[in-house]
Amino acid sequence: MERKTVRQRKKLLFVVTEDWYFVSHRLPLAVAAKNKGYDVSVATRVREYGDVIRDAGLRLIPFELSRGGINPLQELWTLLRLIFLYMRERPNIVHHVAMKPVLYGSIAVRVARVPHVVNALTGMGWLFTSGAGAARWLKPIVGWGLTYLLRSGVALVQNHDDAQLLVQLGVPEARIRRIAGSGVNLQSFFPQPEPSGVPVVVLPARLLWDKGVGEFAIAARLLRQQGVAARFVFAGEPDKDNPSSVSGDQIFQWDEEGIIEHLGWVQNMPKLLGESHIVCLPSYREGLPKSLIEAAAAGRPIVTSDAPGCREIVRHGDNGFLVPPRNAEALAEALLQLIRDSSLRQRMGERGRIIAENEFSLEMIIQQTIMLYEEATGRSLEISSRDGMAGSLLYKNRQRSIQYHRGKLRLRALVTGAGGFIGGNLVEALLQMGCSVRVLVRDNSSQRTWPQDVEVAVGKLQDFNSINKAMLGSDTVFHLAGKGHEMFDMEDLDNTYHKVNVDGTRNVIESAVQCGIKRFVFFSSVKTMGEDTSECFSESSTGQPVTRYGKSKLDAEELVIDYGRRAGLHTVCLRLPLVYGAGNAGNLLRMIDAIDRGLFPPFPDVKNLRSMVHVSNVVEAAILAATTARADGQRYIVTDGVPYSTRELYEWICIGLGKQVPVWHIPIGTLKILGLVGDLVGYVQRKRCIFDSLAIDKLIGSAWYSSDRISSELGYNPLVSFSDALPDLISWYRKVRV
Secondary structure, eight states, X not given: OEEXXXXXXXXXXXXXXXXXXXXXXXHHHHHHHHHTTOEEEEEEEOSSOHHHHHHTTOEEEEOOOOSSOOOHHHHHHHHHHHHHHHHHHOOSEEEEESHHHHHHXXXXXXXXXXXXXXXXXXXXXXXHHOOSHHHHHHHHHHHHHHHHHTTSSEEEESSHHHHHHHHHHTOOGGGEEEOOTTOBOTTTSOOOOOOSSSOEEEEESOOBGGGTHHHHHHHHHHHHHTTOOOEEEEESOXXXXXXTBOOHHXXXXXXXXXXXXXXXXXXXXXHHHHTOSEEEEOOSOOSOOHHHHHHHHTTOOEEEESSXXXXXXXXXXXXXXXXXXXXXXXXXHHHHHHHHOHHHHXXXXXXXXXXXXXXXXXXXXXXXXXXXXXXXXXXXXXXXXXXXXXXXXXXXXXXXXHHHHTTTOOOEEEEETTTSHHHHHHHHHHHHXXXXXXXXXXXXXXXXOOOTTEEEEEOOTTOHHHHHHXXXXXXXXXXXXXXXXXXXXXXXXXXXXXXXXXXXXXXHHHHHHHTTOSEEEEEEEGGGSOOOEEEEEOTTXXXXXXXXXXXXXXXXHHHHHHHHHHHXXXXXXXXXXXXXXXXXXXXXXXXXXXXXXXXXXOOOOOOOOBOEEEHHHHHHHXXXXXXXXXXXXXXXXXXXXXXXXXXXXXXXXXXXXXXXOOSOOOOHHHHHHHHHHHHHHHHHHTSOXXXXXXXXXXXXXXXXXXXXXXXXXXXOOOSOOHHHHHHHHHHHHHHHHO
């Protein structure tokens, strides 16, 4: 294995209110960052876990930061001490965890001029769930503070609802990143056989009213009154620093009444889950509850609230039940179903384990977070050149997705345009998921060898009879075939675009209706909405196509949705930006090659934002679109979840190639002059120059799209980002260049 690494030691400082929370939720991440070469320090209130932090090889800085304090003078002194801390330590990057460190720390980093900051909001907590007087007057102040302070650095959230809330508060969407919690150690938490005896229902959390503790007690009382044989257990303690804390007297009263058993703080969570049957957390709002991720990994069914954070983990009826918040009666009904049905508990527990492996593994969360540090600080990527799949995270995420869908899907799929880059990846994934696959190709005379399990049909989009013949026996169509976007959108292409993309699509969907197809997924383009704007496009944006290609795709979308509505056919349109990945010889490969050869100029940081999507993410979105009832009749934008700037791509590729990133850059004015020279060359040659003003405008312009809707409605979670996939891209580039 050849390994090329460019390392530069950076100081990373975590700021967390409690040492127990850091050990529980952030210690593995900090150790992994240390092993990556970061100089890691932790500033926190030290109680019982100081030695644990030191023994992990981390530098511990005792720092008192009360979570519940609101005394103005005390809070001002806390802020000043934080500023002095940053001035003394001079960290390269600060990782604030939870609301108060985020608010105070964001002020401190500005004063102390800390270059990079990650503001991790682990949930909105008491302030955004309580109707108490203090919460009512503090909430608008904190909301204003978040709006102003999070305009710089990275705002890291754990769920889609919190991301949307920050957008509504005015935080720039480009500043927001979502990483699914702290992750779970899949080796420590694993499925165990249910214990014998009556079912045990456990609520593992701090005993706060906004965790649904009261509703849990009421539900337990209701079930006791019905004569249901079960034990209801609290695993946790009150939190005196939280205004929502349940009193010790109240807990004693429930215990005396005989409806609740109180275990107190439990250190050995795997043992507790092994001795339980059902996990319950009827919280009003969460970031992303670690206890529920651990429950899923341990193969236990979950009952929780249909509330932010909780619904990220539980899919109603799949690995548990979602109930309305603050509704003890609905909670009791859901618990009763699981208490009485051991086979349902087993099925939901098995599904929960797969979800935990696919979306919440500790390894995946750590890699995503460290990549966030490296994006922020401009550190190097570690590139492995080896045969086979080079990007380990990419490969593992693909396998998790396949494992998640395998056994769930029984599609008989027809894939048009299967000979293309996206189509080939989709066919491969469908086969691995256990689906039967037929492909429709224009001709079968190429050197491509299809897997033995693939049935090949030959026909053109203009030949309705051949399409009909290929369609028979299928139940799902993935329609990719079409005329792709040309770099030079000339007038003579107008007829070709319409003939292939509109008329061809009409033939395919008419055949689908005639042959009784159940599901139809059409692969479209974000060019249906326009481009080159600094604003973020969503499905509700009013943008219009500016190219002939975009217009043809929009017309095809209208056909698909209309046919689906009239025929009762499940139809979905996926709007894709630039699709990349190993095997696609497109613009990104040309950019990598130009940088490798020294032909791509050191690009200035013009703060543009461009969306892209890895082919693995496209495949994941296509499967969800085909199999999720809510997707019927909808159009979804699919991206990597975060936009990229041209400068970011340039730096990542330089590092991936093992090249030094130039500290200088070509001024934007010089680039525009080069574009004018390209215009002149094109005029003289009577054909467009590849490096003209239009090309320069594309490189410095924005084309930014949001995939929040498909995430919130279908549970789409991008498998990889550009930085995750870069090792695979570089490895493939080197092979094809040779």
